[in-house]
Amino acid sequence: MKLTLLTATLALLLWGMPAMAGPPGLDTDLDGVHDGLDNCSTVANAAQDDTDGDDCGNLCDANYDQSGTVGFGDFGSFTLGFGTTDELYNHTEPVDDTVGFGDFGFFTLSFGGTPGPSGTTAGTAACP
Ligand SMILES: [Ca+2]
Ligand SMILES: [Ca+2]
Ligand SMILES: [Ca+2]
Ligand SMILES: [Ca+2]
Known part of the structure; x- marks a missing residue:
């Protein structure tokens, strides 16, 4: 029993490790990318x-000033974009434009956090 559990844990760890590195084989959100x-x-x-163009897609990027975090500077930008069709601030596509x-x-849920995660920008300042 213990051996089975250990084997399962090891398998999970081994399976999980490449996931963190983002191998091209996995598609966590099932969007085909x-x-x-x-x-x-x-x-x-x-x-x-x-x-x-910071390699962090609009649907997960509320860091408009490329500071790496979502903060008051981004809130200022968002309020200016509110009511417009500016895609930068539209995080609900394709539901509406x-x-x-x-x-x-x-934006509220993102506030205080980091944008992403993006599989293409590990460690960059704009999309950590
Ligand atoms: Ca995606
Ligand atoms: Ca995907
Ligand atoms: Ca972006
Ligand atoms: Ca920011």
Whole structure:
């Protein structure tokens, strides 16, 4: 029994290790883009839209000033984008094309954290 558990744990660890490195074979969010190439590896975003070009997709990137975290500077930008169709602030595509309360909800959840995770930018400043 103990041996089985140990074997299972080892298998999980071995299986999990390459997942952290983002091998091209896994597709965690099932959007058809493999984790190692997916600019939002845990959010389904088959379109891979990335308006500010920081390799962190719009659907997981509320860090508009490229500081690496989502903070008050980003909030200032978001308020300016509210009500517009600026894709940078639209985190609800393809549900809608305008920046509204759904996007504000995403921003609020992101506040104080880091953008991403992205499979393509490990360790960069804008999308850590
Ligand atoms: Ca994916
Ligand atoms: Ca994705
Ligand atoms: Ca981005
Ligand atoms: Ca920021």
